[in-house]
Amino acid sequence: MEQKNKKKISTQTIIKLLLAVVLLGLSAFLLKGDVWTFWTWWLLAGVMGFAAMPVTGRLFWRFEDKGWIFSKVLAIAATGFLTWFLTAIRLIPFNALTCAAVTILCAVICFFLLRKESKEKTECFPVDRISLIYWEELLFFLAFLMWTYLAGFRPAAYGTEKFMDYGFMEAMMRSTTLPARDLWYSEGHINYYYGGQYFAVFLTKLSHTKVELTYNLMRTFVAGLAFAMPFSLVYQMMSDRMKGQQKSEKVIKGLPFAAGFTAGTAVSIAGNMHYVIYAQIIPLIEKLTGKEVSSYWFPDATRYIGYNPYREEDRTIHEFPCYSFVLGDLHAHVVNIMFVLLVIAFLYVWLRGVRKKTVPVETSMKDGKFWKEQLLMTHLLVISALLGMFQWTNFWDFVIYYVVTLGTVLFANIIRFQGKIKKIMVVTFAQMAEIYLLAYLVILPFTLQFDTMVDGIGIAKYHSYFYQLLVLWGLPAVLTITFVISILWEKLRGMEHKSLYRLMKAIRTADLFAIIMGLCAIGLVVIPEFVYVRDIYENGNARANTMFKLTYQAYIMFALTMGYGIYRLLAVSRQKVFKIISGICLFFLIWTVGYFGKSVDSWFGKVLNPSGYQGLYALGYLDTDFSEDVSAIQWLKENIKGAPVVLEANGDSYSGYERVSAATGLPTILGWYVHEWLWRNDTDDLNRKQADIMSIYTSQDETQVRALLTEYGVSYIFVGSKEREKYEDSLNNALLQSLGEIVFMDEDSGTYIVKVDVKRF
Template sequence: MKKWAPRVLLAAALAGLSAFLLKGDVWTFWTWWLLAFLMGMVAMPVTGRLFAGFEDKGWMFSKVLAITVTGFLTWFLVTAKILPFTAATCIGVSVVCAVGCGVLYHFQGKNGIDCFPSGKVNLIYGEEILFFIFFLMWTYFAGFRPQAYGTEKFMDYGFMEAMMRSTTLPARDLWYSEGTINYYYGGQYFAVFLTKLTGSKVELTYNLMRTFVAAFAFALPFSLVRQMSVDRLKGSLTGKKRCVPAVAGIIAGLSVSIAGNMHYVVYSKIIPWLQKLQGKEADSYWFPDATRYIGYNPDVPDKTIHEFPCYSFMLGDLHAHVVNVMFVLFLVGLLYAWMRSVRMREAVIMKPGRKEFWKKQLLIPHILLAAVMIGMFRFTNFWDFIIYFVVTGGVVLFTNIVQFDGKVKRILAVTGVQAVEIIVISYVVSLPFTLQFDSMFKGVGIAQNHSMIHQLLILWGLPVVLTVLLIICIIWEKLRGGANKSLYKLMKAISVPDLFAIVMGLCAIGLIVIPELVYVRDIYENGNARANTMFKLTYQAYMLFGMTMGYGIFRMLVAARKKVFKVVSVIGLVLLCWTFGYFGNSVYAWFGKVWEPSEYKGLNATSFLSNDFTEDVAGIKWLKKNVKGSPVVLEANGDSYSGYERVSAMTGLPTVLGWYVHEWLWRDDTADLNEKSADIESIYTSLDEEYVKELLEEYDVSYIFVGSKEREKYGEALNEDVLKSLGEVVFQDEVYSTYILKVNK
């Protein structure tokens, strides 16, 4: 049998399995996987240079780079009013970028530069198979609970539908027809960009985007930590130890993408076991409790949030912090590639003269790209803009300390200039967003509440202990080995992967400490002051910890000289793997019997309408099919997280006012919102025909939806005769009393 035959057979088996599991959805699934594969391959002339020291040349990172560059350029050109937001624009920008990569590849070939991972076919094949498996797994699970209904899914799905309808960005706010979306909508934008690029439908790609991100949440940490392990342990990788980098990468990928936290271990396993020993009935476990612990058990006023990727992928939200997972992981990999290249260049190349010095420091491709990405975070997930500016700053500082021989003035000068460079570039590239965005920032407050020590230990004890242990192990080894005790000499003696792991670990620890000290003030200040700050900061801490633990455990197991480090690493590995059980628990609790393919419902995110909004489903479908552009469709407004705004959410058509608390957060003008709420009630209930007509004209209402929620809210006060006198019934449900009026203008 040919050497490549097993690979072909495995690929064919996975293709057949995906067709069997996903049924009709498999075509869209294959389209997205193939698009990512082709875009990544085309971008390799760029990626291969940025990740030149990686054995795979950044193969997995290349997919995200291609999506980032083409998507961001499209967004920039659209928001700058240069091009319309259409499928043709998305395709055109992507083709131009591909041509640019082709030209670059041509010149690289002439200069003998190999940007592809030649000789590493098995590695590339293995990474691609792992990516496909995780993409397929999450997509299959999503088909058991595909509905874009519950939590904030109406908002996420509605943003996508609104942008699909719009040729400009930001799109018209579906819940505030007089304005555009005033929120960091970049996550949903990239989902729409890929939807338009592939000619897919939002009904399917809403779910496909979150499973796509979930696959990267495994693949990118795997690639990064595997390479870090190769770099650190290459002298020790003999015999059975050769598999250590791959295993470390797998553990890191699993830690970021499917692991829970120790709350699962304590409350799902240990406490029920102790209860059984005492003859008591064991408590049941509900997987969201791992994200709602501080403030909830015990019940105190200080309610907080500490979510992590697996919970997000399970729940099915397509919020900003979820989509941005793949972008922040790319940035972390990029920073390691830069730190590594600096150290390698230091060893083989003479330092530049004075005339070239500042030019080289200001034109570093990795730093320039990092600056652009940090700027992009302002509209994909604003919190990550701040977080990863600090993380990037930490990497830059540590790298400069080493490369400039501990010379304080030069270190501070270069680091300061590069920090300014990053800030300036990030602000410039995000201008099309910030110029149209009204900030919700109200300042920083001092935390009045603090988490209980045992709760912090349960949530963060394992990663903090392993991180601190790794740092102690690294420093102890260098000091014991005779390294100079000065900061520069010590850092110079530490290997690049060890130093990078220290940066990640310290940043993660800082992110969990900050909410105990301060919080960002917003409209939730009087109820859950720390909730949003803890949520956004610890979400990123979780991912940084996942990669730090994946690297640190195996680094200590193989290379640590003192037995205590190895023993504690084994214990840590056992506990970390135990948290992976959260995945199985939550899959069963949320998706049900996933081992029975016949229970697969499909990826259509709007399929719930037939059961949950039986009276309205036909009217919603009529609007999606027959109404083009973004005319205003009036529907009853209601509270956030409720079934209200089902029409605007499912069609992307703007209504006068939608979920109250969300618009309060985005607009911070309750007087305006209250006025609009009263006007909507008047339109639906007033018997003054002229007054109703004036309000319809004021809000430029084109259609009026009268269905289940309107009857539920206004009941007998509903002024149907008045409404029908002001428009024409263009849709009437044959079974239910739902109808749609087209307003006379």
């Protein structure tokens, strides 16, 4: 028997090795020359995660895999944030050497922790669960590869807000200090949540790769983690819940995998019911009744409330991860997905451990040991640092997950302090004050240099139609409500003395955490119906940004709740009606995955034909869309070091203007108008700069032009297609060319660059 088991293990090992080799070969075949950069990032994440396991293994010691997937993100967060912090307070320069030095230093510290654990005979790496880690890594690799391959069919960093995202990366690649100089406002630094793009640059410098490739690789890297991290979390939640259940061994082992896989799918590649109704059901009815079949454009699922039917006074946004991954923006809310999932996982680990440590009723709050235990909880301290980081990566997520943390802490304290209201409220308040204070302190180098864009809270004048809310969020809301009712039904029926404390104590940790996530998600959907955060978008888009940021996170928490809740109801619930509802929800959730296929086909084209793969090079659009300027832009990228001011014509947001600053990271006097309006809220200043730029390009008064160039510290003047398009016959070519040396001239297109001779001014 023993020999037979050894043979079986050997066969399984060979199969796993062969599968790994096949996947590596497939990645080389699909990604062609880009595979080296892909492998570099995958290996870098793996090495960093492995090095961090002495820390991660302790924090996630209750996880079967000891937090393997989360270790990658924790390592990136710790090393990247520490590098940023030291750079922001001017202790180190921001370059590849310091990025590597900080990372190696953190790895050395982890190594000494590993040695300490070895002496203490504690386990930080689950050798006995290597099979689970293998499958998690396999899923991550597959998801990362799939999104990277798809990105190669439309790699251009052009369109929507890609100019901004890519430009931020180029600006930071040029800068040795942080925040970097604003590429669209040369007189100031970046006044936005640039942390997401920073992490992309940090990994780029650390891996010695190029922004032209890693712009796309960062978004596909996050997309891969957006599948693997939910899988790991919900796998563990379901595994915890199934302990002690009277089920067959196959069911006990299979349910966690199914739940985790469903959660990963729901977060990363599923859509919403808008796709099912408007792309599937309504067209089918129209076809059967002989009517003209409606077309479906995949962004419709994110522009529904206020657009169908159209309401001029209330146009909103309600995006979700799959849409972001397809569209290809590398915006704050996208990169922060991996850090958000890390915080959610930490909250679950903390809740699972701390609820078992019930504090005796007679314990006095005047005892110093009591407060030491309440305020020095490792997981809450780590969560505090991550929430502080959110103020720099995506401030909205700081507010959202501070509240989610509050809910989790409150629920835990109700159990720990056995329903004693005074202790619950005092300790909860103290812990939340501690978290807020620590989050505030760790991010001071950013907030001290940041001017807020928020202009207060407004009362919502307009509201969504109820049926539209049901279309977008009805499916996960129904599942959440069903799940909550089923738990109440199970626990309250046999409870003799009913109380909130007894109820929560009776609920398993995984169930309780799923309830917290589901209820928080419902709250995030409801909030924009009553209030919104005021900014520059007041006319017709007042609620848009608030709804966008809140419901984006609601979608993620709903997805996790569904991944767990569906299988929990199917496997554990004794009420047939709950099983039926969960089965129906699973059916429709699977149906929403069709959105992924629809959007991929619409945006990327025929992805089943590998010959259509263009590669990850993000600046390929210059050859086609800006052929007159491409040589000049490449000259700037290759020859200009540092961040001297390069003047180009400014234009409206989301347009082709600012193609020079976006592609090079070199600052110009003024860039996309509405974006700078949002970031600085000073239209008088922007209007003056806009007029001054026009004067430089069109005025025949040499004295005035020279004075303006001196005022703004312009080193180079770029004259290309957009400048000729905007200023036409008014363009003062002769005067501009006389202001210094013509360092680049394209005789065919007429594009040229003048290096301003400051000595003559």
